[in-house]
Amino acid sequence: MSNTGAVTNTAEWEQKCSHPEYKRIQMKKNALSKTIKYLQSAEGSAYIFIFPSIILLMMFNIIPLLAAFGLSFFDVPITLDSAKFIGIENFKTAFSDARFVNSLKVTAIFTAIEVPVQVIGAMIIAAFISENNLKNKFFRAIYFLPVICSATAIGIMWKMILHSNVGFFTYALSSMGLGRINFFNDTHMAIFTVAFISIWRSFGISAIIYVTAIQNVNGSLYEAAKMDGAGSLRQFIDVTVPSIRPTFWFILMTRFAGSLQIFDIIYMTTNGGPNYTTESTVTYVYSRAFSSGSQMGYASTMSVILFAVIMIVTVIMNKRMNSEDM
Known part of the structure; x- marks a missing residue:
């Protein structure tokens, strides 16, 4: 009985592991684990510290520059x-x-x-x-x-x-x-x-x-x-x-x-x-x-x-x- 139960559990486990949804969840977990591990490294920590600066650079430099470049091809007399x-x-x-x-x-x-x-x-x-x-x-x-x-x-x-x-x-x-x-x-x-x-x-x-x-x-x-x-x-x-x-x-x-x-x-x-x-x-x-x-x-x-x-x-x-x- 015990051997039969073990075989049944093994079969169920293999069937579960082969399910696409399970594989997708495991891939997400592995990706999250790798991301956390990378962010805890010296290089990852550096990116965390410069991330606010990148956001500010995007908001006050890059985006306005792209907007100005786009507007340069338009006649904007009053409003957009x-x-x-x-x-x-x-x-x-x-x-x-x-x-x-x-x-x-x-x-x-x-x-x-x-x-x-x-x-x-x-x-x-x-x-x-x-x-x-x-x-x-x-x-x-x-x-x-x-x-x-x-x-x-x-x-x-x-x-x-x-x-x-x-x-x-x-x-x-x-x-x-x-x-x-x-x-x-x-x-x-x-x-x-x-x-x-x-x-x-x-x-x-x-x-x-x-x-x-x-x-x-x-x-x-x-x-x-x-x-x-x-x-x-x-x-x-x-x-x-x-x-x-x-x-x-x-x-x-x-x-x-x-x-x-x-x-x-x-x-x-x-x-x-x-x-x-x-x-x-x-x-x-x-x-x-x-x-x-x-x-x-x-x-x-x-x-x-x-x-x-x-x-x-x-x-x-x-x-x-x-x-x-x-």
Whole structure:
């Protein structure tokens, strides 16, 4: 009897195991077990920690970018309900739009002014304040202070300081007999003024990043340079600069991309004036999207063109950086 019962149970078990539903359940259990085991590993844990960042990247970067690319092929006068597909007409309009071409030129000029100061100037300043002492820590805090201030507050502050009639700086120049300067209303001076304010605002972050890189340079390299008779300048050129090259490229790429997207300082000070001499590409995009009849499709087209420019330049710089590291 017992043998017969055992055979019966074995047959039932084999029949149960061969059932498609049972196999499907077992496959799910095995897959779940493998997933849990993977998530408990070092690599799996890393993915868990970066998952929220991926979601935020999708929400605030990738999805809006895809949406802008899609809208660039439509004429969207007011709302999406009134959108009309027009193909590449927006792109044709953009490259024949004198104001858009001018905004690209203004952005290029602004970038040419700001980036060298941010990249080279911050490196030089960082070399002087890299040593850990009380004086240098104080100067680091002073340099970094504008970084934590809002662009709105900075724009209003400098607009008051440099105001042609009631500004403190222009009043000081007038008191010295130098006359009043229209920093924001002069067509030749305005672009340099907004570039100066932008540099003043973000100079500290570049300097602090350089300071960190310089402090991590191998001290034995400086000792060897001293033994060879190298002075401070020669040590900076032959030891410091080559050692912090990756940081140099990082700051160059980030500041270049940031300069091409300049908006807040210009919007708060000149709003693109006078006569569009400080109207950057992003400022013009904002104007067409929200001020000039809400041409969202055309504004999206210009945003896509600017993104393409930034991406191409960044890829070229990244390849150059990688070729130097090899």
